[in-house]
Amino acid sequence: MNLTIRSYLVNVLLLIAALLLSVAVGSVFIPPGTFARILLSSMRLSVGTIDQAETFTAIIFRIRLPHTILIMLAGASLGASGAVYQGVFRNPLADPYLIGVASGAGLGAVLAMSVDWPQELLGLYTVPAAAYLGALVTILLVYQLARVGKTLPTTSMILAGVAISSFASSLMSFLLLRSGERVHQALSWIMGGGVLAGWPPVLAVIPYMAVGFVVLVLSGHVLNVLQFGEEQAQQLGINSERAKLILILAASLTTAAAVAFSGLIGFVGLIVPHIYRLFYGSDYRRLVPLSLLGGGTALLLADLLARVVLAPQVLPVGIVTALAGAPFFLWVLRRSRNETT
Amino acid sequence: MLETSNLCAGYLKDPVLQDVNLDVQPGEVVAVVGPNGAGKTTLVRVLSGVLKPAQGRVFIQRRDVTRLDHTSRARFLAVVPQAHNLPPDFTVYQTVLLGRTPYLGWLGHLSEGDHRLVWEALDYTHITDMADRLVGRLSGGEQQRVLLARALVQNTAVLLLDEPTTYLDLEHQSLTLNLIRVLASEMQKAVLMVIHDLNLAALYADRVVLLHNGQVVTAGRPGEVLTEANLAAVYNTSVRVIPHPDYGTPLILPDSSYQKGLLITESVQAAGCAGAGQ
Numbered sequence: 001m002n003l004t005i006r007s008y009l010v011n012v013l014l015l016i017a018a019l020l021l022s023v024a025v026g027s028v029f030i031p032p033g034t035f036a037r038i039l040l041s042s043m044r045l046s047v048g049t050i051d052q053a054e055t056f057t058a059i060i061f062r063i064r065l066p067h068t069i070l071i072m073l074a075g076a077s078l079g080a081s082g083a084v085y086q087g088v089f090r091n092p093l094a095d096p097y098l099i100g101v102a103s104g105a106g107l108g109a110v111l112a113m114s115v116d117w118p119q120e121l122l123g124l125y126t127v128p129a130a131a132y133l134g135a136l137v138t139i140l141l142v143y144q145l146a147r148v149g150k151t152l153p154t155t156s157m158i159l160a161g162v163a164i165s166s167f168a169s170s171l172m173s174f175l176l177l178r179s180g181e182r183v184h185q186a187l188s189w190i191m192g193g194g195v196l197a198g199w200p201p202v203l204a205v206i207p208y209m210a211v212g213f214v215v216l217v218l219s220g221h222v223l224n225v226l227q228f229g230e231e232q233a234q235q236l237g238i239n240s241e242r243a244k245l246i247l248i249l250a251a252s253l254t255t256a257a258a259v260a261f262s263g264l265i266g267f268v269g270l271i272v273p274h275i276y277r278l279f280y281g282s283d284y285r286r287l288v289p290l291s292l293l294g295g296g297t298a299l300l301l302a303d304l305l306a307r308v309v310l311a312p313q314v315l316p317v318g319i320v321t322a323l324a325g326a327p328f329f330l331w332v333l334r335r336s337r338n339e340t341t
Numbered sequence: 342m343l344e345t346s347n348l349c350a351g352y353l354k355d356p357v358l359q360d361v362n363l364d365v366q367p368g369e370v371v372a373v374v375g376p377n378g379a380g381k382t383t384l385v386r387v388l389s390g391v392l393k394p395a396q397g398r399v400f401i402q403r404r405d406v407t408r409l410d411h412t413s414r415a416r417f418l419a420v421v422p423q424a425h426n427l428p429p430d431f432t433v434y435q436t437v438l439l440g441r442t443p444y445l446g447w448l449g450h451l452s453e454g455d456h457r458l459v460w461e462a463l464d465y466t467h468i469t470d471m472a473d474r475l476v477g478r479l480s481g482g483e484q485q486r487v488l489l490a491r492a493l494v495q496n497t498a499v500l501l502l503d504e505p506t507t508y509l510d511l512e513h514q515s516l517t518l519n520l521i522r523v524l525a526s527e528m529q530k531a532v533l534m535v536i537h538d539l540n541l542a543a544l545y546a547d548r549v550v551l552l553h554n555g556q557v558v559t560a561g562r563p564g565e566v567l568t569e570a571n572l573a574a575v576y577n578t579s580v581r582v583i584p585h586p587d588y589g590t591p592l593i594l595p596d597s598s599y600q601k602g603l604l605i606t607e608s609v610q611a612a613g614c615a616g617a618g619q
């Protein structure tokens with residue numbers, strides 16, 4: 001119990017630190033003193049003493065804060081859904097990106113964006129829904145293609161995921177280019193640089209993520225039972241088919257919401273749950289909430305790097321996560337192979 | 342307490358169990374034996390609700406459990422599966438705690454009573470000092486006891502054991518079966534165990550059910566079922582059965598063509614080569 005409370009405390013503090021850092025750092029430098037004053041006065045809702053910092057205030061509240069929150073939510077979604085996919089498929093390499101769900105969601109999102117909606121806001125709220133549909137179709141396809149009997153071997157799952165993923169990505173590129181986007185922008189979306197600016201996208205994803213997060217975080221016990229395999233789960237009184245369906249629906253919902261307004265960001269859902277498993281064990285009642293917090297922190301830091309490395313140019317954040325994630329993926333692959341032989 | 346009537350089950354186009362009738366009374370240990378492919382595994386799967394029976398009923402305390410959902414059925418019957426492929430980084434305590442699942446909701450909220458039951462079960466199976474150890478670091482015999490403890494906290498009338506001694510050495514075989522006997526008599530549980538080893542079945546079961554081609558060939562006290570004639574017919578090889586020098590239970594001695602000096606290598610080789618050549 002002590003370990004649980006301590007782990008939550010540490011990870012909430014880390015997330016807050018990453019949030020503050022993300023809001024403070026950018027191409028325009030805001031002195032820490034001014035930054036603190038702006039934050040404090042905004043909390044008291046008294047905007048009296050900060051006339052000279054008005055541009056800073058605008059930068060913080062109109063640009064950086066929504067961007068930071070969107071990144072944090074996307075990271076939290078990928079972390080939590082990664083942990084849940086790994087638990088449902090009983091496969092340490094399941095990750096929303098690797099199993100193709102992210103690309104499917106991306107394709108859905110791009111399709112929705114390429115339609116001329118009569119109202120801009122209506123279009124904005126349709127995007128996550130379309131992404132969700134794309135994600136569900138993809139995961140169904142990958143599962144059907146990769147399944148051998150009732151098991152889901154790692155290799156066939158990754159292969160099916162990669163195949164479906166590149167197919168969806170190609171379609172996405174085609175749609176993006178046809179709609180008149182420049183190659184540069186289309187590429188940047190696919191590499192996880194599609195983070196939309198401003199508050200509307202944040203508000204559009206929140207309902208989807210709220211539902212998804214609640215279901216995922218509350219499913220730790222069921223995920224624990226599922227680790228013993230479908231047969232034992234049934235003998236312990238869990239309707240494993242229904243439980244898996246609920247979990248996949250919820251994990252895909254959060255993944256889709258993350259992808260909808262930030263593009264394809266890989267490897268967060270793989271790395272984050274793995275690190276927490278090493279530190280805190282594999283009790284899913286703790287692992288899912290921790291992966292949610294840690295996913296937010298990790299993506300905020302990756303995004304910070306993406307903004308700073310080539311400043312004032314901004315890298316797609318997906319490049320940073322892939323650079324860190326691909327070697328990690330190979331390491332996990334080796335480790336899981338050594339365990340099974 | 343556990344009773345099946347005309348149980349038929351199987352997979353598409355492959356009926357495995359046909360008209361299986363068996364019963365187990367409280368405090369009784371019944372062993373199901375039979376050659377490979379006799380339908381023992383299918384029987385475990387049907388009784389535990391993983392496989393729906395094509396026909397027939399399974400009654401526990403006069404309730405038809407084939408009509409119950411997984412959660413309700415898991416309150417009547419607990420399974421001790423074979424101990425392999427367990428999630429290695431769960432602790433013993435965590436694993437045993439999952440036996441409370443049929444009494445918990447989706448959230449798995451635990452009460453003081455649940456924890457107390459877990460400690461009792463750990464004590465019963467002599468693994469209290471292993472509570473914080475990881476399941477993956479335990480020996481086969483220890484893992485078997487963890488699964489037994491998990492089945493105990495399910496608090497069911499019936500205990501179903503799937504090959505409880507397969508991976509165990511002699512010492513742990515007798516420890517495990519002894520424990521099962523103690524549980525049966527002290528907790529008045531009805532215990533049905535599927536077991537390969539005929540001698541262990543003879544030593545530890547009150548009654549033996551001999552299964553062959555999905556049908557019950559005969560059932561009764563070990564001395565009545567485990568006879569030379571019955572075993573020769575079912576296992577397709579001749580055996581000797583003598584009374585155990587200490588207990589008088591049947592002791593099954595397998596046949597050895599080697600000891601008889603009747604090695605039939607030539608015909609085996611000829612058949613093997615002919616088969617391999619094609």
